[in-house]
Every structure is written in C-alpha cells, then in structure tokens.
Amino acid sequence: xxxxxxxxxxxxxxxPAWQPxxxxxxxxxxxxxxxxxxTEAAAxxxxxxLRRLYAELVKGRRYNAQATALxxxxxxxxxxxxxxxxxxxxxxxxxxEERDWLFPSYRDTLAVVARGVDPVxxxxxxxxxxxxGYDPHEHRVAPLSTPLATQLPHAVGLAHAARLKGDDVVALxxxxxxxxxxxxxxxxxxxAAVWQAPVVFLVQNNGFAISVPLAKQTAAPSLAHKxxxxxxxGRLVDGNDAAAVHEVxxxxxxxxxAGGGPTLVEAITYRVxxxxxxxxxxxxxxxxxxxxxxxHDPIALLERELTARGLLDETGIESARQDAETMAAxxxxxxxxDPALDPMDLFAHVYAEPTPQLIEQREQLRAELAAEAExxxxx
Amino acid sequence: MTTxxxxxATMAQALTRAMRDAMAADPSVxxxxxxxxxxxxxxxxxxxxxxxxxxxxxxxxxLAEAGILGTAVGMAMYGLRPxxxxxxxxxxxxxxxxxxxxxxxxxxxxxxxxPLPLTIRVPYGGGIGGVEHHSDxxxxxxxxxxxxxxxxxxxxxxxxxLLRAAIAxxxxxxxxxxxxxxxxxxxxxxxxxxxxxxxxxxxxxxxxRSATLIxxxxxxxxxxxxxxxxxxxxxxLEVVDLRSLVPxxxxxxxxxxxxxxxxxxxxxxxxxxxxxxxxxxxxxERCFHHLEAPVLRVxxxxxxxxxxxxxxHHLPGVDRILDAVGRLQWEAES
Numbered sequence: 001x002x003x004x005x006x007x008x009x010x011x012x013x014x015x016p017a018w019q020p021x022x023x024x025x026x027x028x029x030x031x032x033x034x035x036x037x038x039t040e041a042a043a044x045x046x047x048x049x050l051r052r053l054y055a056e057l058v059k060g061r062r063y064n065a066q067a068t069a070l071x072x073x074x075x076x077x078x079x080x081x082x083x084x085x086x087x088x089x090x091x092x093x094x095x096x097e098e099r100d101w102l103f104p105s106y107r108d109t110l111a112v113v114a115r116g117v118d119p120v121x122x123x124x125x126x127x128x129x130x131x132x133g134y135d136p137h138e139h140r141v142a143p144l145s146t147p148l149a150t151q152l153p154h155a156v157g158l159a160h161a162a163r164l165k166g167d168d169v170v171a172l173x174x175x176x177x178x179x180x181x182x183x184x185x186x187x188x189x190x191x192a193a194v195w196q197a198p199v200v201f202l203v204q205n206n207g208f209a210i211s212v213p214l215a216k217q218t219a220a221p222s223l224a225h226k227x228x229x230x231x232x233x234g235r236l237v238d239g240n241d242a243a244a245v246h247e248v249x250x251x252x253x254x255x256x257x258a259g260g261g262p263t264l265v266e267a268i269t270y271r272v273x274x275x276x277x278x279x280x281x282x283x284x285x286x287x288x289x290x291x292x293x294x295x296h297d298p299i300a301l302l303e304r305e306l307t308a309r310g311l312l313d314e315t316g317i318e319s320a321r322q323d324a325e326t327m328a329a330x331x332x333x334x335x336x337x338d339p340a341l342d343p344m345d346l347f348a349h350v351y352a353e354p355t356p357q358l359i360e361q362r363e364q365l366r367a368e369l370a371a372e373a374e375x376x377x378x379x
Numbered sequence: 380m381t382t383x384x385x386x387x388a389t390m391a392q393a394l395t396r397a398m399r400d401a402m403a404a405d406p407s408v409x410x411x412x413x414x415x416x417x418x419x420x421x422x423x424x425x426x427x428x429x430x431x432x433x434x435x436x437x438x439x440x441x442l443a444e445a446g447i448l449g450t451a452v453g454m455a456m457y458g459l460r461p462x463x464x465x466x467x468x469x470x471x472x473x474x475x476x477x478x479x480x481x482x483x484x485x486x487x488x489x490x491x492x493x494p495l496p497l498t499i500r501v502p503y504g505g506g507i508g509g510v511e512h513h514s515d516x517x518x519x520x521x522x523x524x525x526x527x528x529x530x531x532x533x534x535x536x537x538x539x540x541l542l543r544a545a546i547a548x549x550x551x552x553x554x555x556x557x558x559x560x561x562x563x564x565x566x567x568x569x570x571x572x573x574x575x576x577x578x579x580x581x582x583x584x585x586x587x588r589s590a591t592l593i594x595x596x597x598x599x600x601x602x603x604x605x606x607x608x609x610x611x612x613x614x615x616l617e618v619v620d621l622r623s624l625v626p627x628x629x630x631x632x633x634x635x636x637x638x639x640x641x642x643x644x645x646x647x648x649x650x651x652x653x654x655x656x657x658x659x660x661x662x663x664e665r666c667f668h669h670l671e672a673p674v675l676r677v678x679x680x681x682x683x684x685x686x687x688x689x690x691x692h693h694l695p696g697v698d699r700i701l702d703a704v705g706r707l708q709w710e711a712e713s
Binding site: 131132137142147150153155156161162165183184186187190345349351352355357 | 450
C-alpha cells in the first residue's frame with residue numbers, strides 16, 4: 001500500500017461525459033479502395049446496370065471531348081473536363097431516384113447531363129449566355145457551383161427540409177479533393193450528421209486542385225477518414241471502377257433514405273486532362289503519371305469485364321460508340337448556333353420585382369440600344 | 380379567456396411577435412440560428428418560439444454561420460421560408476460567401492426559377508457597451524450586393540411590420556435590427572392589427588421646413604432628439620426614416636429635400652464608402668437646383684469600432700448633428 005492510498009488520496013471519478021462517446025471503428029473506411037471490376041464481387045453485379053454504365057461512360061467521354069473541341073472553336077468560354085472521371089460522374093447520376101437531388105460542382109457537367117438535363121442547357125454557364133441554363137426543379141439538379149464546396153450545405157439543408165416535410169428524398173453532393181480544404185466542407189458534413197440529414201457526399205479525389213497535389217492539401221490518412229470526425233461513415237472506393245462507385249453510392253443512398261443519416265464517399269480517380277482548356281498541366285505533372293492512370297481507365301476496366309463475361313461484343317462496342325457520335329453531332333450542331341440574347345434579361349431576375357433604381361437603369365440601357373439600332377446619320 | 384391589460388411592447392417583443400405570427404400563419408416559416416431555441420436567443424428575440432412550434436420549426440444549429448445560411452439556402456430551395464438569426468453583426472461575416480455568391484444571386488442565375496425566400500436577421504450597431512466584434516454597422520456591405528433587400532426598423536411598430544414583410548418577401552432580405560433599440564418602447568399595441576407595408580418605403584418621422592435629416596435604424600431617435608434641440612436654434616428640422624436601404628425610396632427622400640432645400644445624412648456606419656455617400660450623391664443628382672447647401676454627412680469615424688469606454692466619441696450624437704446643420708450655409712439666406 002502506498003503512502004497516497006493510506007491517506008485516502010483523491011481517486012478520480014470524473015463527472016459524466018457530455019456526450020456518450022461512440023466507437024469510431026464502424027465509421028472507418030476500408031484500408032484499400034473498394035473494387036468490383038476484375039474481382040470476385042463482379043459476379044454479383046447486375047449485367048443490365050453494367051451495360052447501362054458502359055453506354056453512359058462512352059457517351060460521357062465523347063461529351064467531354066466535344067465540349068473541349070468547342071472551347072477551341074470559341075463556342076465555349078471554358079470547359080473543365082472530367083475525362084478519366086466518367087465513372088464517378090455517371091454513377092452519381094444513375095444512383096438517384098427521380099425525386100432525389102443532385103448538387104454538382106463546376107466539373108460535374110457530365111453528371112448533370114446523365115441525370116437528364118439537356119446537354120446544351122447544361123453548357124449555358126460555360127458558353128456564357130447565362131449562368132444556369134436549366135430549371136433546377138425540372139430534374140432536381142442544383143446549379144453548377146463554381147465557389148468550391150459552397151453547394152454542400154445547400155444539399156444538407158434541402159435534405160433536411162425534405163425530411164421535415166416527410167418526403168423520402170436524398171441529396172447527393174459532389175465536391176473535389178481541393179474542395180475538402182474549404183470551410184464549407186467542414187460545416188456541411190457536421191450539420192448533416194447532427195441533423196441526420198439524408199445526404200451523400202461524394203468526394204472525387206482526382207489528385208489535383210488545379211496544380212496543387214493532394215499531399216499539399218491535407219495530412220489526413222485519407223479524405224474518407226474525415227467522415228469519422230463528424231460521426232458518419234467514410235467509404236473509400238476506386239473512382240475508376242464504375243460498378244464499385246455505383247454500389248458504394250447506392251448503399252449510401254439507401255442508408256440515407258432509410259433514415260440512417262449521411263455518408264462520405266471518397267472516390268479515387270484521376271483528372272486526365274488539364275484543369276481546364278486554359279491550364280497547362282505539363283507545368284506540374286509528368287506524362288508517365290498520366291500514362292499510369294490511363295492504364296486504369298474507367299471505360300477500359302468496364303469493357304474488359306463486360307467482354308470477359310460475354311455481355312459485350314464488337315457490335316455492342318461499336319453501337320455505344322455510334323450513340324455517342326450521334327449525341328456529339330447533335331451537340332455540335334446546336335452549339336454552333338448563336339444563342340438568342342436579350343440584354344433586358346439582365347434586369348429581369350435580380351428581384352421578384354425590379355427596384356426603382358433597376359427600372360431606371362434598364363430604361364437607360366433600352367435607350368442606348370435603341371440609339372445603336374438607329375441607322376447611321378438618322379437624327 | 381382573461382383580458383390582460385396591454386403593456387407597451389419593446390422592439391424585441393415586437394420582433395418575436397412578428398415571427399410567431401408568421402410561423403402560425405405559414406408552416407413553411409422556420410427559425411434557425413445559434414441559441415435561438417431553448418434559450419430564446421441571446422437577446423431573447425426568439426423567446427418561446429421553440430416551445431410553441433417545436434424544435435423542428437425553431438432550431439438551435441451548430442455554431443457555424445456559413446453552415447447556418449448555407450443550409451437555409453437548401454431549405455429555401457425545397458420550399459421552406461427560413462428566418463436565420465446571425466447572433467451579432469460581426470459574427471455574420473463567416474456567412475458572407477453564402478450571402479454574396481448564392482443568396483443574392485440564386486434568383487438571377489436561374490432566371491427566376493429558383494428564388495430564395497430567406498430572411499437574415501442581424502442585430503447591428505453600437506451603443507450597448509459591447510466589446511470588440513459586437514457593435515459593427517455592416518449595412519454598406521449588404522447594400523453593395525445586388526439581389527438583397529436591406530431593411531432596418533427604428534420603431535416598435537416598424538419592427539413588427541417590416542419583419543412580417545421581410546418574411547413574406549420572395550426575395551432574400553437582410554433585416555438589420557438596431558441592438559440599442561431592442562428595449563425601446565412606443566405606442567405599438569400588439570393586440571391591434573399592424574399595417575404591413577411593402578419594403579422600400581421611407582417615412583417622414585417629423586415634419587419640418589428648415590432642413591432634412593436623412594437617417595435610419597439606431598440613428599432615428601438621435602435625429603428626433605436633435606430636431607427637438609434644434610428648435611432652440613430656430614431650426615425646424617424634418618426627419619426622414621429610410622426603413623429600407625435597398626430598395627431606396629428616392630421619391631420620399633427627394634420630396635423632403637426639395638421642400639427644405641438642405642439635407643444631412645446621419646448614420647453610425649463609417650462615412651468613407653458608407654451609405655451616406657450614396658445617399659448624398661443620389662440627392663444631389665436629383666435635387667441639385669433645390670439645394671441651398673451641399674449635402675452633409677454625419678457618420679461614424681472611419682475606424683474599427685471603438686472599445687465600449689470610447690464609443691460615445693464615435694457615435695453620431697445630437698451635438699454633432701446640430702454642428703452639421705449649422706454648416707448648411709444659412710448665411711446665404713440673409
């Protein structure tokens with residue numbers, strides 16, 4: 001017996017914790033990204049789903065190529081391509097029900113189109129004739145968000161509101177690896193977990209925030225681990241494996257819809273193109289790295305699986321390619337027409353009713369336009 | 380049912396009543412913010428709402444202003460009508476990106492398809508002995524952001540009427556609540572119907588012939604006091620309470636200045652880049668030939684808000700207002 005014990009020293013009996021501490025183990029992501037294609041799990045995948053994913057992937061890649069070509073022809077102001085990331089883009093769209101909502105970032109035009117938004121309307125922002133070209137309520141797709149991660153709290157609020165109204169609606173919010181450093185990335189998952197909102201966060205870790213590699217962005221064990229700090233499960237998935245991304249997202253959507261709360265999914269993928277057509281990727285990464293990733297191409301992975309299982313042959317590949325070409329030709333034709341612009345629109349939607357100040361300014365512009373339209377010399 | 384003698388209500392109570400009536404009338408109205416639930420807000424402006432409507436309708440959120448406003452945007456997208464409380468003026472700054480990049484722009488960027496009926500309540504201004512970060516006048520930032528309405532009451536009746544109008548508006552409204560008027564009382568009777576006027580109308584609080592004091596929010600009572608004191612100097616001052624900074628009521632302001640021929644703009648916010656510069660320019664552009672003197676400004680100094688023991692030197696007071704009135708070139712008349 002020690003002296004302290006003899007004297008009846010203070011034995012700590014701490015007051016009850018404010019919050020019962022929960023076991024983090026079930027929330028932790030797997031050590032390795034989840035894969036389906038080329039593994040035993042592939043046998044369980046629905047052949048119809050795999051075929052559909054394949055068709056959309058091929059179309060998606062062609063869409064990216066067409067949009068990039070349109071920037072070179074001056075038909076688009078800018079295009080952030082998601083080539084190499086088609087599996088994430090397509091799976092995010094296909095995993096949702098009609099009543100669900102998608103919250104895309106600026107690189108997610110493919111997901112927006114795969115969700116059913118008109119391919120031309122989806123490009124309005126990047127053509128520059130308006131900011132958002134589609135009605136968000138029509139396909140339940142929020143505007144493409146340029147300020148990083150700011151769309152995430154919107155998804156949480158919408159999902160929370162749906163739950164309050166008793167609707168079983170799920171919101172899926174997309175963000176990149178760079179976006180996870182933003183403050184809104186912290187606040188949104190925190191609110192989502194506290195409110196148990198039916199939200200799925202999909203982080204596409206494509207390796208770069210413009211030029212900055214992930215190592216300069218975070219010291220976390222993985223981006224999926226960030227989920228644990230908010231009290232939600234984190235899942236790590238091979239972002240180039242369309243079947244795996246679809247399965248992991250489907251699990252998360254199901255869980256959210258059933259009232260199980262939010263999930264954070266990190267999909268590991270690669271931005272094969274530069275940040276946008278205005279970027280020069282050779283300044284910050286080597287060809288060898290890009291080539292390695294091209295060996296792990298989402299379309300090739302799925303094609304290999306489908307052909308090995310006899311679900312796809314040369315005719316099927318050619319037919320998917322043809323569908324994509326038809327889509328690209330239609331897009332090209334429509335984008336080669338000048339959009340109809342009405343400068344008066346500038347004043348139409350700032351408020352429900354224009355303020356007296358805006359009415360004055362609108363009339364000023366109207367008069368300027370009328371003067372411009374006067375024939376030369378007519379006074 | 381018992382009849383209770385009506386006691387004069389404070390501005391804080393009128394604001395509470397406005398939210399309560401709005402929540403009772405429309406199930407889509409949701410109040411959210413830091414400490415707004417169980418506590419009833421640090422100024423008790425949401426007192427009793429969580430108890431009456433439940434915590435789903437009056438919600439204590441995590442402590443994160445960008446998250447509060449950002450989630451409110453999502454709730455508004457789904458058809459709710461969130462009323463957000465920012466606990467203090469300077470604590471609203473983390474929400475600035477959501478406010479500027481999304482709240483203010485959503486209707487416009489979607490060509491009217493996705494309006495955001497949001498009210499953002501911000502207790503603002505000084506005069507309560509608050510320590511650093513508790514007394515800012517941040518209205519100039521909001522005024523400079525197209526897509527927002529910016530409203531501020533100066534009377535108990537307006538606190539009720541303008542907040543009801545803000546909540547009913549299909550556009551986002553930044554509703555600035557003058558902290559030091561929270562406990563002010565006037566003749567407003569909560570049991571009598573209050574006219575809910577549309578946002579965007581100024582009001583003449585006091586008629587006068589000599590000069591117009593153009594002001595809003597916490598400076599309105601100061602200007603009323605100054606106008607009383609000015610009588611001793613032989614000046615009969617008119618006081619215009621703007622009530623709404625956006626939209627701006629040029630009509631009421633200019634009608635007054637054309638009558639009096641002289642104007643002083645009074646506000647707590649700093650003068651440089653502050654609302655007064657815009658107001659003075661608008662008045663000058665529209666009323667130049669009616670003006671007997673340049674439009675003057677009495678504003679807070681262009682410095683970070685002072686510590687409480689020095690704030691009285693910063694805030695526009697009666698003497699500083701009367702000094703400005705005295706500089707309106709009266710000698711030219713004689």
